[in-house]
Amino acid sequence: MTKPNILFILTDQQRKDTLSAYGDLACQTPVIDALSEEGYTFENAYTTCPICTPARASLQTGLYPMHHGMLTNSYNYGNMVQELADSPDLLSRRLEKEGYQIGYTGKWHLGSGVENVKNDAYIQKYMKDIHFAELALKNDARPTTLGYTGDDFSGHGFGGHRYPQFLHYLEEQNLPFKIENIQTGFYGGHQAGIVTTGVHTTIEHFLVERTKTILSDFEKQESPWYFQLNFWGPHEPYFVPKEFLDLYENESLPPWKNFEDKGSLKPKIHDVKKGNFSKWTEIEPIVKHYFAGVSHIDYQIGRLIEFLKEKDLYDNTVIIFSSDHGESLGIHDGLCDKAIFMYEETCSIPLIFKDTKNKQAQRISEFANSCDIYSTILDYAGVDASLQKKDGQSLRPLMENIPVEWPETVVTECSGIGSLLFSQRMVRKDNIKYIFNCGDVDELYDLASDPHELINCIQQKEYEEIIKDMKHAMHEWMLKYNDNLIFEFEQLRLKNTR
Secondary structure (H helix, E strand, O other): OOOOOOEEEEEEEOOOOHHHOOOOOOOHHHHHHHHEEEEEEEEEEEEEOOOHHHHHHHHHHHHHHHHHHHOOOOOOOOOOOOOOOOOOOHHHHHHOOOOOOEEEEOOOOOOOOHHHHHHHHHHHHHHHOOHHHHHHOOOOOOOOHOOEEEEOOOOOOOOOOOOOOHHHHHHHHOOOOOEEEEOOOOOOEEEEEEEEEHHOHHHHHHHHHHHHHHEEEEEEEEEEEEEEEEEEEEEEEEEEEEHHHOOOOOOOOOOOOOOOOOOOOOOOHHHHHEEOOOOOOHHHHHHHHHHHHHHHHHHHHHHHHHHHHHHOOOEEEEEEEEEEOOOOOOHHHHHHOOOOOOOOOHHHEEEEOOOOOOOOOOEEEHHHEHHHHHHHHHHOOOOOOHHHHOOOOOOHHOOOOOOOOOOEEEEEEEEOOOOEEEEEEEEOOOOEEEEEEOOOEEEEEOOOOOOOOOOOOOOHHHHHHHHHHHHHHHHHHHHOOOOOOOHHHHHHHHHOEE
């Protein structure tokens, strides 16, 4: 049987409610909406960790961060591994062995390489005296050192605008590139601005052009291909084309339903991520930039889909759309960015599959996570079932209505971000979410009656039995997945409840 081509499109820090398949926001995404109309939409998909590096490493390894070792962003405190380790189990190596041509462009954030670390201003300023074993061993984790054909964009990238490949593209095409009306400091020094030189001068346009070029080369061979296109957006800096910001400029966006949250039982650790604004009108312009970024990426995905159809590739290509994690943008009294809080906006992710058979919209309610995406890609590629399953399992039985035993819980982990070390685990079962905040107050949310997570029920008497059940579910998951945090969880939460 002919193996399908596989295209994995990954955005960075995209709230799933920006898509009409998940929410009713004013954000315009006609291309992805159309994709969901002929594919499978997973209603309850979660990231393994609401931070870029850990989540992306899960996609490449099929493992939770506690097992692959990239617990927070690379070259941050608290990381066990700074450069993604090569292994026969990596997604790229498994696909390679199966005869796939494999390609990659866009954001990586799974390592920088020795020479790039030496030239990284942030690392040299704040971490120059730290001994990173990866550097001494000269471990370079970049796409092309791990089997991919394509581009090496080391480190975080901060939007990707400074990479020499993009600058060369602009020079080669004789294109100007200008960002105007740059705003800074709206929270934590983050930036927003308007690209006034046209959509074709943007990093997003460049990435699609690179994808088309590499896929055209792949098509000269008879073997199938896997390609991963990774946008830096809509993650800040929110530098968006004027054409797309104009879609929202005169709109009046309503505040998030959880923009105000005066709950007394919210973890104090959340305050680390509180922005320096108190009114919706202060964050609304940034939300418009964010929506514009989402709509621009949607447009660029449309260009790529048109290319696939023109080349008669669309029908034989499995297309996967997802994001590494979500975004907050002022929820719950001004929370910004992600990590150290486990709200739906940051932990739940969009996940849509368009395969080569189904042409009708189907919605799947079972839980899914980033590790399952790894397993599903290998399943489509024909990798032996014994090699597909790591910390996740293939989603194909759910899509193809094949009876399968499926987990009744899903878990997201976090170990802190930047220089802040903070251990958390979130478990969801049915419509209940329990968050173990090691060293702070725990959280329990009933999503059926409180979908915006405003009421922490962790001390409410009527939830006592549910809390016990959720702690038991957490404990069972920790046992099953050999979670080392189980010792602290047992000591702090189970010692006097057995």
